[in-house]
Amino acid sequence: MPSHSLTSPEIFQHVRIVMGMVVGLSVTRLLNGLVRIIQHPNQTRIYPVHIGWVLALLLMLLHFxxxxxxxxELPVWTFETYLFLIIYAITLFFLSAFLFPDSISDYTGYEQFFIARRKWFFTFFGLTVVFDLIDTLIKGPAHYAMFSIEYWFRVPVYLVLCGIAIVSSNRRFHLAFVMLGLFYEMSWIIRHFETLQ
Known part of the structure; x- marks a missing residue:
């Protein structure tokens, strides 16, 4: 144990190193998958919904x-907070791995793969929505007050859409969901996270 008490910013710097490693692995997996598709376009049939979620998840990781x-600015750090954040980051990595597994040779292409494995993907996606809510609450009332009522509407809507995506293989729904998710994420970032002031 150190001989002096660590400040919150010092603890944060320590924690963000581990989080950064996990986020870095996630981004690497997605970028490698996209490069593999570009390098070998005829090797596996692509699926616009799958590519849409890859782009949405890349954006989510940068946003995260x-x-x-x-x-x-967190005044007090506990091991539970640290563990929660690492599990949150690991959940995002799982989403990356679900989009680009080591092999999809058992499937005819990314469409069949994505639809067949959608329950895993959207279960973990729903988890990230819940983790996002907890993460926002951890940061305190001053932080989540800046989002207005929209944030509290956004969470249940995403959970309902994830539930539908788990049980439905309707291609039109999945296309609409990924388009909505991608454009809404871009809108949310532009409106709320342009600066850290």
């Missing part, structure tokens, strides 16, 4: 890393 900078 930016969003977590607010933790520097």
């Amino acid at each position: 890393w930016w969003w977590e900078l607010w933790l520097v």
Whole structure:
């Protein structure tokens, strides 16, 4: 144990190193998958919904890393908070792995793969929505007050859509969901996270 008490910013710097490693692995997996598709376009049939979720998840990971900078202001750190944040980051990595597994040779292409494995993907996606809510609450009332009623509407809507995506293989629904998710995420970031002031 150190001979002096660590400040919250010092603890945050320690924690963000571990979170950064996990987020880095997630981004690497997604980028490698996209590069593999570009390098071998005829090897596996692509699926626009799958590519849409890859882009949405890349955006979510960048957003997550930016969003977590607010933790520097957390007055008290506990091991439980640290563990929660690492599990949150690991959940995002699982989403990346579900989009680009080591092999999809058992499937005819990314469409069949994505629809067949959608229950896993959207279960973990729903978990990230819940983790996002807890993460926001951890940062304190001053933080979540800046989002207005929209945030509290956003969470249940995403959970309902994830529930539908788990049980439904309707291609039109999945296309609409990924388009909504991608554009809404971009809108949310532009409106709320342009600066950290």
